[in-house]
Amino acid sequence: MSVYKLSDVVTFDSTSLTLTMNGDDMQKITITHSSSRCLVALLEAKGEVVSREELLQAGWGYAGLVVTSNSLSQAMTLLRKSLKQIGLDNVFIVPVSKMGYRISLFVDSADSLGQDLTDETVNFDESQSEKKITLKKTHTIAIILLALVISIFIITLLYHFMFYIKASKVSYIYYPQSEINNKVFLQPSVISRGEYLSSALSMLRNDNSLKIKKESYIYINNSIRKDLFVYFVCEGAIEEKPETCYSYFITTVT
Amino acid sequence: MKKYIILMAFFTMLIMAALYIWYDHRKPIRCESVNFMKVNDLKHQRTIFSEGSMLMTFFNDATGVGVYIGDITYEENEKIVQRNNVNKTFKFTYSIKYDQLTIVTETVISNMGNRASDDEAQRYIYPGFQKGKIMHGTLLNIGGTDTYAVAENMNPKSICHKVLNDKI
Numbered sequence: 001m002s003v004y005k006l007s008d009v010v011t012f013d014s015t016s017l018t019l020t021m022n023g024d025d026m027q028k029i030t031i032t033h034s035s036s037r038c039l040v041a042l043l044e045a046k047g048e049v050v051s052r053e054e055l056l057q058a059g060w061g062y063a064g065l066v067v068t069s070n071s072l073s074q075a076m077t078l079l080r081k082s083l084k085q086i087g088l089d090n091v092f093i094v095p096v097s098k099m100g101y102r103i104s105l106f107v108d109s110a111d112s113l114g115q116d117l118t119d120e121t122v123n124f125d126e127s128q129s130e131k132k133i134t135l136k137k138t139h140t141i142a143i144i145l146l147a148l149v150i151s152i153f154i155i156t157l158l159y160h161f162m163f164y165i166k167a168s169k170v171s172y173i174y175y176p177q178s179e180i181n182n183k184v185f186l187q188p189s190v191i192s193r194g195e196y197l198s199s200a201l202s203m204l205r206n207d208n209s210l211k212i213k214k215e216s217y218i219y220i221n222n223s224i225r226k227d228l229f230v231y232f233v234c235e236g237a238i239e240e241k242p243e244t245c246y247s248y249f250i251t252t253v254t
Numbered sequence: 255m256k257k258y259i260i261l262m263a264f265f266t267m268l269i270m271a272a273l274y275i276w277y278d279h280r281k282p283i284r285c286e287s288v289n290f291m292k293v294n295d296l297k298h299q300r301t302i303f304s305e306g307s308m309l310m311t312f313f314n315d316a317t318g319v320g321v322y323i324g325d326i327t328y329e330e331n332e333k334i335v336q337r338n339n340v341n342k343t344f345k346f347t348y349s350i351k352y353d354q355l356t357i358v359t360e361t362v363i364s365n366m367g368n369r370a371s372d373d374e375a376q377r378y379i380y381p382g383f384q385k386g387k388i389m390h391g392t393l394l395n396i397g398g399t400d401t402y403a404v405a406e407n408m409n410p411k412s413i414c415h416k417v418l419n420d421k422i
Contacts, residue, residue: 149265156272159279167353170394170403170410187409207292222409232403232413233290239397246288247412254296 004043010086014040019086031082034059035075042093042103051100076101104131172219172238180204182218185238189222196222200229203250212248219245227252283312284417285402289324291378303327304378306340310414312348318357320344326370326378341365342375344383350393355404357389 004012009022017036021027031039041050041058050058052069059075060067080093092104172185180201190197200220204212212218212233219232228251235244291304306324313319321343328336343363349356362372362383375383391404396413403410 146265149268153268153272156275160275167393167395167402168408169398170396170405189409221411223411224407224409230409230411232410239399242396242399242401242413243415245401245413245415246290249289249291249411250294251291252294252296 002040004040006083006088010088012039012043019082021086027086029082029086031079032075034071035079035082037062038072038075039079039103042101045102047102047104049096049099049102053100055100175220177201180218182212182214182216185217185219187220187222190220193222196226199226200231203229204231207250225251280314282314282318285310285312285414286417287412287414289379289412293378300328300330300335302378303329306379308379309417312350316347316349317360318346318348320346321365322375322379322383324379326374338370338374339367340370340375340379341368342370342372342383353393355389355391355393357391359383359385359387359389361385 002014004014006012006019011020011023012018013020014036017031017033019029019031038055038059041055052072055072056067056069059072076093076095083093094102094104096102171188173188173191175184175186177184182204184201184204186197190200197220204218213235215235217234217237219234219238221230221232223230228249231248231250232238232245233248234246235241238245286307286309288307289304291302293302293304295302304324304326306322308320308322310320311318322340324340326338326340327334341364343365345360345363346357347360348358362375362385364372372383376387391406391411392408394403394405394408394410395401396403400416402414402416404412404414
């Protein structure tokens with residue numbers, strides 16, 4: 001029979017079937033005989049997998065009892081609860097598919113009854129902390145990757161919007177002209193410039209060299225220069241067929 | 255496992271979207287404009303007609319190339335007295351900030367068949383046909399389409415239709 005030190009503060013006495021916290025009798029949990037023997041088998045295996053058959057033999061078979069594997073599962077559940085209850089959150093009894101169970105810490109050596117507890121070197125935390133570190137590293141890498149991907153996406157979006165042309169829309173209003181056989185539209189600011197508008201229309205009327213067809217849509221643009229007239233000539237409405245439009249300038253030099 | 259697949263799919267979609275946007279910005283913008291100009295020269299009693307098309311390519315490194323092909327015709331008493339073919343290329347640097355376009359002409363090259371002088375081109379075609387010339391303009395969008403008008407003080411002067419890369 002042995003006493004196992006499961007952590008700095010928790011010991012397991014397989015004789016009295018107790019898990020004790022800080023050697024305090026007030027903080028003691030008693031487990032069943034079969035659970036105790038199963039725990040011993042798991043601890044002795046030092047983290048290796050113990051088969052269900054071996055556990056059944058250790059827990060019940062030694063006494064000539066035959067139980068189903070359901071009883072083993074129940075015993076493992078109880079054992080987990082007891083370990084958690086005593087405060088061993090970092091100890092896991094892990095089921096291994098189609099094989100059995102293993103404990104996530106292992107004992108380097110277990111002392112026999114009567115030996116000094118300090119002589120036994122129990123290094124339960126090592127593998128556990130290694131796993132924790134590995135898990136933490138994996139999480140950190142995953143978080144860094146996630147942050148990186150999201151950052152790349154956000155930077156690309158920002159880049160896109162930074163270079164996106166934020167141009168105002170140009171609008172025209174219909175301006176019926178019975179003398180000109182075309183559909184004439186004006187930039188709204190042209191209306192207030194009566195003289196410029198009449199000159200622009202007069203240029204259109206008098207121009208016989210223009211390549212403007214009768215069915216063309218003509219858009220008269222405003223101009224700062226009084227002697228420069230700028231038109232857009234399209235085969236359809238400018239919003240619908242902008243690709244058919246061309247610029248037409250008429251100017252006079254003296 | 256399912257969680258990992260969903261996460262992987264999400265990451266892949268994000269990366270693909272980012273790559274697409276990045277790739278889209280790497281593509282040059284091509285803009286085509288067709289221009290006609292009629293100049294009544296009262297001093298010389300003649301009329302000058304300029305006609306041609308310009309294809310401007312804006313690269314993403316803030317440089318660009320413009321190619322103009324057309325002609326300038328001189329008429330006196332409604333008779334053509336001279337016709338000069340224009341075939342010029344000019345290289346420029348540009349910047350677009352919001353809707354403000356600035357183009358600085360770096361070099362002007364006369365291609366084979368060109369008979370027009372830089373001065374003529376500068377006067378009758380486009381103000382950019384002169385080395386060192388700086389042109390400022392405001393971009394106005396037409397009806398939410400791919401067509402922009404280069405404007406001077408919000409007054410459109412030249413219409414420029416974006417040519418999609420896959421159509422070239």
